Amino acid sequence: MAHERVTSIDVARLAGVSRSAVSRVFTPGASVSAHTAEKVRDAAEKLGYRPNVLARSLITGRSRMIGLVVAYLDNYFYPEALEKLSNALQAEGYHVLIFMASQTAGNIDTVLEEILDYQVDGIIMASVALSSELTARCQAAGVPVMLFNRAQDDAGISAVTSDNRAGGRAVARFLLDGGHKRFGHIAGWEGASTQRDREQGFADGLGEAGIDRYDREVGNFQIDEARAAARRMFDRPDRPDAVFAANDHMAFAVMDVLRYELGLSVPGDVSVVGFDDVPPASWPAYDLTTVRQRANLMVERTVATLLKMIEQPGARAEQHVLPAPLVVRGSARIPEGWDT
Template sequence: MGHEKVTSSDVARLAGVSRSAVSRVFTPGASVSSKTAEKVREAAEKLGYRPNVLARSLITGRSRMIGLVVAYLENYFYPEALEKLSNALQAEGYHVLVFMASQTSDNIDQVLDEILDYQVDGIIMASVALSSELTARCQAAGVPVLLFNRSQDDAAVSAVTSDNLEGGRQVAQFLHAAGHRRFGHIAGWEGASTQRDRERGFFEGLRALGINGYERQVGNFHYEQACDAARRMFDRSDHPDALFAANDHMAFAAMDVLRFELGLSVPGDVSVIGFDDVPPAAWPAYDLTTVRQRANLMVERTVATLLKMIERPGETAEQHVLPAPLIVRGSARLPEDWDT
């Protein structure tokens, strides 16, 4: 004989409170006294009661779910950022559904259909761009969307990014001050705003210093492709003596090729700088000078902005550009006057 399902009425009766009090205890953010909450939770545990989240979402119109779209997890930055985002949203009473999209966003329509079918309260697009048509679909469905680590020229879309332009400029200035004059750049996927802005900042920084060109190869934010890019760039005598890779993942690939295939010293023969400051950048094997993406601050700003959009529909979109400091380690030559 099966057990009968325990209801909120059973919990209310045992705890000596109203059904609405039981509901408030299990509703994130609802106001309830600690004494009532303790009584209700004790009764619920004794009876084996679990609140029906899906049923409540039908009543409140809120699923308490956030759709998180990510294109690729090979880059260390994203698993770390996704973990932080999930934890921060869970602390606010939201559950996270993760959806994988292709980096080129050619299947994003299908992914978006799936997300909207789940009646999510909001969507975070990490490493994925959003067309104006898809933006309009989300707006029509009443679902706020925020871009994480991506931006686009659309004032109607909220975004949280690092200052990629300034980061690229800092790299140019640092390498030039260290005496370098032959520069190389391994670019990421060219459809990404992060790639575009980092390279533009690097180019503008060099031009302001009187350097009008640099060698360029594309690594598409991919380890093997970045290895190939480094081989093409450095397997000759007149190679660059300073390299800026558009993210750490590609900087590691380049360093592996330079040191273990081509017999070059880093930074003796070639200075290497990356972007992101993922955990392996600080490992002694790489000791990578890089531009830091402040993941904790990015996550904090993302969650605060998205929750504001959920609570206050129709609010003006917000674009947050956060400082990205240069973290100096041992993979790049230091300027003579550098204060360590």
């Protein structure tokens, strides 16, 4: 026998309050006295009442849902960052819908259509680029968009990134100070602003010391491709004595190849530096020197900026570039006199 659904009217009757009072208790940010809230929640618990979020969204015009798009989760940085984003948004009374996308424009178009069908209040694109056409479609739908750990040459799109260029330059200076002479770079996916800016900073840092060339292979932010890239790079007589991988995920793969396939010492024969400072970077097995992305601060800025755009339609886009400090550990030769 089917049970009748408990309604807000039932809760209001048992609690001895108005239906609107019940609605306010279950609406994040609404004004209601502590006494009333306690009575309503007690009644709701006794009756087994759950507020109908979808029905409320029809009344308020707000779904209190955020679409979160990510291209891949292999990199340790993203599962941790997505967990922090989800927790921060839930603390603000929002529900998070996670969508997986590839880097192809057609796939992102399809995913975006799905997200907009859910009537989300905002969208966060993590590790995914956004074309001008997709931006226009989101704007036409009145849905603000944030880029997380990506940047674009469009002042109309809000974004939060680390200072990837400064981080790459810091890596170059550190390796130069360590006395290295031959440099290699394992690049990530070349369509990513993170890859572009990290390598540009690295090249700038080397250039400032009069070095205008370095060995380069592409690992596309993938472990298998990074391993293959390391094998190609070191299958040469003039192989590098220092390698900068565009993220920690690839740096781990490079270290494994150098140590366990080629029998080289890290950092005795080759110094290796990554970017992100994911948890395994501090494990004794890797002890990776890397550039830290401050995930907590990135999440804080992302959520604050997106909520501002949701609450203040027409607010100007904001681009936040956050400091990315070098974290010195044992995978790279430490320059004499370096203060760790």
